[in-house]
Each structure stands twice: as C-alpha cells, then as structure tokens.
Amino acid sequence: MPKDKEAKPRRPRAETPRGFRDWFGAEVRSRAAMLDRITEVYHRYGFDPLETSAVETLEALGKHLPDVDRPQGGVFAWDDPDEGWLALRYDLTAPLARVYAQHRMSLPTPYRRYQVGPVWRNEKPGPGRFRQFTQCDADTVGAASVAADAEMAAMLADALEAAGIARGDYVVRINDRKVLNGALEAAGLLDPADPEADAGRRGIVMRAVDKLDRLGADGVRALLGPGRRDESGDFTPGAGLSDEQAARILGLTGARRADAAGTCARLGEIVAGSAVGAEGVAELAAIAELLEAQGYGSDRIVIDPAVVRGLGYYTGPVCEAELTFEILDDKGRPRQFGSVAGGGRYDDLVKRFTGQAVPATGVSIGVDRLLAALAAKGLGGGAEPGPVVVTVMDRAAMADYQAMAAELRAAGVRAEVFLGGGNVGRQLKYADQRRAPVAIIAGEDERARGVVQLKDLALGARLSAEIADHEAWKAQPAQVEAPRGGLVAAVREMLARADR
Incomplete structure (x- = not known):
C-alpha cells in the first residue's frame, strides 16, 4: 500500500463518557459555597470532618446497592494483581464502616463525622442520572438511641434551609425498615425463624416501593407482580406477589394519616402480630415525639410509610428529603422536583468487620441534585464577575x-x-x-x-x-x-x- 494511503491513526473523541459530566467555574464555586453552608450546619451539631479513600476493597464495600443487574453489583471494580478486587466507592457510608472498624480504638464513641466527596455507580445512565456524583454525608456511629435518628432528620431540615431551600418547599419524610419487615412478615414474605429465606423477592419489593414517587402505584404494582416494561422496552422482572400480597404492601405505603399519632395507629393495625413491626412503630412514635419537642412540625418533617430507601444495609428508621415545588419535565409537564437526600439506620454494617454489633445512623445529601434544585428556583448564584x-x-x-x-x-x-x-x-x-x-x-x-x-x-x-x-x-x-x-x-x- 502506498505510504500516503496508509490509514491515519484514529484520534480520540473529545467527549465525556455517558453518565459523567464536567463542571466549570461558576458551577464549581456555587457548589463549594453551598457545601460550606451545609457543612457549617453539620459542624454546629458537633460533627467532625473526615476524608476517606476513593478506592476500597470490593469485599469492604459489600453488595448493598439497589441495582444489581450491572457488573460487580453496580460498582466500578477491577482485579488488581497485588491487592485483589478493588472498587471505586459507591457511597460514603460503607467506607465509614471500614474506617470505624479499623480505627475504633482511637475514635470516640459515639463517633460523629461528616464527609463530602464524589462517588461512582456502574448503573445505566439516563436523564439526570449520573455515574459519578457528589454526596455530602453526616453519620453517628455507636449510638443506639432513636434520638440519634431524630437528630439526623432535624439536621437535614436545617441543612436544606441553610443551602437556600425555603421552608414550605421541602419535607423530610421518615419511616422504619422494621415496619416494612412487619408488613412483609404479615404478607408471608419474611419468616423470623429464617430471615435469609426469600431475600431476593424482598429486595425486589423494597426497590419497587422505593420507586413509588417515580412510577406511581400502577408501576409499583407491576413490579410487585409479574414485572414492568418501561417506555424504552426494557423489562424489569417483578417479585411475583399475589394480588393480596401486593395489596398489603401498597396498603402500607398509603397508611399516612393527618398526624404522626394517626399514622402510627394505622401502621400498628397493618403489622399486627409482628414483633419487629410493632418495634418499628414504637420507634416512629418516639422519633415524632422528640422532633415535636424541638419544634419541628409537620411543615418540615412527617412520618410517611411510603419511604423505603433502596440500599440494602438499612435496619431501622429511614428518612428522605423531598422538594415539593414544581418544575417542568422534558415534555413541558409540571412535576415535583423530588428527592435530594436520604439516609437511615444501619446497625449491621460495622459488624461485618468486627463481628460485634455497632449501631449507626446517617444522612446523605445528593449535592448535584440539590444544586439543580437551587438553579430551578433561580437560586443557583448565576455567573459571577471575573477578574x-x-x-x-x-x-x-x-x-x-x-x-x-x-x-x-x-x-x-x-x-x-x-x-x-x-x-x-x-x-x-x-x-x-x-x-x-x-x-x-x-x-x-x-x-x-x-x-x-x-x-x-x-x-x-x-x-x-x-x-x-x-x-x-x-x-x-x-x-x-x-x-x-x-x-x-x-x-x-x-x-x-x-x-x-
């Protein structure tokens, strides 16, 4: 082949991989300013900063993500010839469990820390769904009292307001995984004598209920039953529940009443006969009492049984911060902005390392989503003057x-x-x-x-x-x-x- 006919080396494409994005000047500074306001709230509550490695052993991270249909359970992982399987952290909580287990002899108990940093998830990218995003977490390790869970919800509400979300534009919703377990037990999906049995179907149920705000009752009902096909044609297998079982689970999500006392009373009826369910209802009642005593009314924090949270390591109270103002979707239709933060209790995560039960609870703010929310409200700061x-x-x-x-x-x-x-x-x-x-x-x-x-x-x-x-x-x-x-x-x- 003549020299001038030889194929030229292909140039790399100058484009960001799907699910990732670049941040520029004013965006970076707006994010830093917002995080300063949030972490000042964390600091005021007595939490100390922590930075952990972006890379953990795959074993240390564990398999707790809600989406498990991707390689290595939804994480970016590789087999290092010297270290074995390593992975980019998928959240900031699993690394905290490793840090506490590793340094517990020198750390105070309870240990209160906050951390800001990027996390990575090997998930299917889509509109507003990125494979790399920033989280802003606060956690208390070593406190078994539900007062720690109530404090997390209160601090989350304060942090949102410090970031610029006005009261009335958000609500922090609280539920308890034990209540859900009680409903699962009542539906015949959880045997207290053999908690590992049927774990796969229970995982599908939790992930389905966690999508209630996005898919609606019909979409969740399909996932609880035979499965659901989305607009793109992709099919998600369901839990295979009977109509009666699905109705019981959906009944739980609709159990919210006018006040916390009414909600807890209704939940008590749904989980009747389940010891773990009754324990969860009692915890919710205690949290509601603690928050009311601190002045956090239903305009800021509510008990809502529809909250599940998709991560598999939660063991007790869970919470989610939802922005209630309307925006327009890609088709110009009004919809609520949705969730920007969440968290819960994970009493078994440190135990994986130490063999000893260590109670823990925390919250995590999705920084990029909160920034998008502020921009939607015209509070993003805009372009600032240059030099x-x-x-x-x-x-x-x-x-x-x-x-x-x-x-x-x-x-x-x-x-x-x-x-x-x-x-x-x-x-x-x-x-x-x-x-x-x-x-x-x-x-x-x-x-x-x-x-x-x-x-x-x-x-x-x-x-x-x-x-x-x-x-x-x-x-x-x-x-x-x-x-x-x-x-x-x-x-x-x-x-x-x-x-x-």
Missing part, C-alpha cells in the same frame, strides 16, 4: 503589567494579566468572555505620563466589539484615567460603582 484584566500594549513592559496585577491581588482584588496575543480589541473581547468588570490599559504614552486607563466593562460591553484601535478605545465614556500610583484606589472605586 480585572490588565491588557498588554507593549510586550517589553510585561514586568510593569505583572506589577499592576500583583498590587491589585495584594489589595484583595482578583486580577490577571492578558497572556495571549492580539490587539486591544481582541484583549477586550477576552475580558468580556471572562466577565471582567474592569480592564486596565497602559501603553507607551500612559507609562510616559505615569497614568493608566480604566475601562468600565459593565458600561462599555456593548461597544467593545466595535473598537478597532487604541484611540477609539480611549474615547469611550466608560473609560477614566487615573494616576499609576492610585491604581488600586481607582479600581476599587470603579468596582464599587458597578456594585451600586
């Missing part, structure tokens, strides 16, 4: 331009020197792209006279595209001249004018 840009009229005077930027930075003003190429028009176009509030120019004439020109880009942005030369630039009304020695004061004055 002051020092234009470069004479490359030989670069040291002078760098000195200007250094003076501004030392005074607390964000500033940069233009390091690209081109005339002043191109430099001003760059400043516009950067959303710079002020541009500074000092050509040979200005340096000889000991002055600088300041361009107020907030006023002159519409005209910058028409500027062809330095003289035209100087003629614009949004431009002022200032002494070189008064650069910082002049820039501050112009910035203050833009803020007014």
Whole structure:
C-alpha cells in the first residue's frame, strides 16, 4: 500500500463518557459555597470532618446497592494483581464502616463525622442520572438511641434551609425498615425463624416501593407482580406477589394519616402480630415525639410509610428529603422536583468487620441534585464577575503589567494579566468572555505620563466589539484615567460603582 494511503491513526473523541459530566467555574464555586453552608450546619451539631479513600476493597464495600443487574453489583471494580478486587466507592457510608472498624480504638464513641466527596455507580445512565456524583454525608456511629435518628432528620431540615431551600418547599419524610419487615412478615414474605429465606423477592419489593414517587402505584404494582416494561422496552422482572400480597404492601405505603399519632395507629393495625413491626412503630412514635419537642412540625418533617430507601444495609428508621415545588419535565409537564437526600439506620454494617454489633445512623445529601434544585428556583448564584484584566500594549513592559496585577491581588482584588496575543480589541473581547468588570490599559504614552486607563466593562460591553484601535478605545465614556500610583484606589472605586 502506498505510504500516503496508509490509514491515519484514529484520534480520540473529545467527549465525556455517558453518565459523567464536567463542571466549570461558576458551577464549581456555587457548589463549594453551598457545601460550606451545609457543612457549617453539620459542624454546629458537633460533627467532625473526615476524608476517606476513593478506592476500597470490593469485599469492604459489600453488595448493598439497589441495582444489581450491572457488573460487580453496580460498582466500578477491577482485579488488581497485588491487592485483589478493588472498587471505586459507591457511597460514603460503607467506607465509614471500614474506617470505624479499623480505627475504633482511637475514635470516640459515639463517633460523629461528616464527609463530602464524589462517588461512582456502574448503573445505566439516563436523564439526570449520573455515574459519578457528589454526596455530602453526616453519620453517628455507636449510638443506639432513636434520638440519634431524630437528630439526623432535624439536621437535614436545617441543612436544606441553610443551602437556600425555603421552608414550605421541602419535607423530610421518615419511616422504619422494621415496619416494612412487619408488613412483609404479615404478607408471608419474611419468616423470623429464617430471615435469609426469600431475600431476593424482598429486595425486589423494597426497590419497587422505593420507586413509588417515580412510577406511581400502577408501576409499583407491576413490579410487585409479574414485572414492568418501561417506555424504552426494557423489562424489569417483578417479585411475583399475589394480588393480596401486593395489596398489603401498597396498603402500607398509603397508611399516612393527618398526624404522626394517626399514622402510627394505622401502621400498628397493618403489622399486627409482628414483633419487629410493632418495634418499628414504637420507634416512629418516639422519633415524632422528640422532633415535636424541638419544634419541628409537620411543615418540615412527617412520618410517611411510603419511604423505603433502596440500599440494602438499612435496619431501622429511614428518612428522605423531598422538594415539593414544581418544575417542568422534558415534555413541558409540571412535576415535583423530588428527592435530594436520604439516609437511615444501619446497625449491621460495622459488624461485618468486627463481628460485634455497632449501631449507626446517617444522612446523605445528593449535592448535584440539590444544586439543580437551587438553579430551578433561580437560586443557583448565576455567573459571577471575573477578574480585572490588565491588557498588554507593549510586550517589553510585561514586568510593569505583572506589577499592576500583583498590587491589585495584594489589595484583595482578583486580577490577571492578558497572556495571549492580539490587539486591544481582541484583549477586550477576552475580558468580556471572562466577565471582567474592569480592564486596565497602559501603553507607551500612559507609562510616559505615569497614568493608566480604566475601562468600565459593565458600561462599555456593548461597544467593545466595535473598537478597532487604541484611540477609539480611549474615547469611550466608560473609560477614566487615573494616576499609576492610585491604581488600586481607582479600581476599587470603579468596582464599587458597578456594585451600586
């Protein structure tokens, strides 16, 4: 084959893999600001920060994800020749269990920690469903009292309000896995003498009920029965329950009454005859009493038996934070925003490592979803001003331009020197792209006279595209001249004018 006919090496595609995304300037800063407000609430409640490794052994993570139809049970895993099977963490709770088991002799009990970081799930991506996302967690390890569960719900409500979600736009809903187990026992799906029997069908039931807000009662009923085919044609096998069994489970999800006392009374009827179910109802009643004593009314936190949570390691009270305001879906139809946070009690997770029961409870905020919610409410912060840009009229005077930027930075003003190429028009176009509030120019004439020109880009942005030369630039009304020695004061004055 002639040399010029040889196939050229294929270039890699410049695209993000499905289920992943990139974050840019203002988005990153908005997320950081929101997380600062949330973690300040956690800190105020007495929690300490923790950072864990992004990689854990697959054995340490365990198999607790609700979606198990992907390789390695929904996690990204690989077989390391030296370490064995390793995986990216799928949440921040399983690594916490490992940390507590590993360092329990030096940690206080109870151990109260919060953590922010990315997690990864090997799930089928879709609209709003990413394979990498950020979580913001708080957990208490070593406290068996339901007071710890009530505290988590209260702290979650406070954190949402600190993030910018107004009271009335959210509700924290609480249920108890023991109540669900009681209903499963009453439906003939759980044998207290053999709790492992029928575990597969129970998992399908829990995952189905967890999708009630998304699929509705008919969709959940299909998953409790023979199965469901979605709009794409994909079929999800069901639990194979009888109509009577499915009705009992769905009856649990509709047991909420006007107040916590009424809900607990109805739940007591549904789980009658089940010791574990009665224990769960008693825990819910105690949590409701504790929250009421702290002033958290039904406008913020409610007992709701429809809450399940899909993760398999929950053992007691569970909670979910739902945003109740409406947004438009992809087809322009109104719908509620939905869940942005959740958590619950997981008393058996540390036991996997130590063999000893260690009670634990926690909450996790889906950071990316909460950011999307704030944006939907017009509270995302929007694009922020960029840095002051020092234009470069004479490359030989670069040291002078760098000195200007250094003076501004030392005074607390964000500033940069233009390091690209081109005339002043191109430099001003760059400043516009950067959303710079002020541009500074000092050509040979200005340096000889000991002055600088300041361009107020907030006023002159519409005209910058028409500027062809330095003289035209100087003629614009949004431009002022200032002494070189008064650069910082002049820039501050112009910035203050833009803020007014």
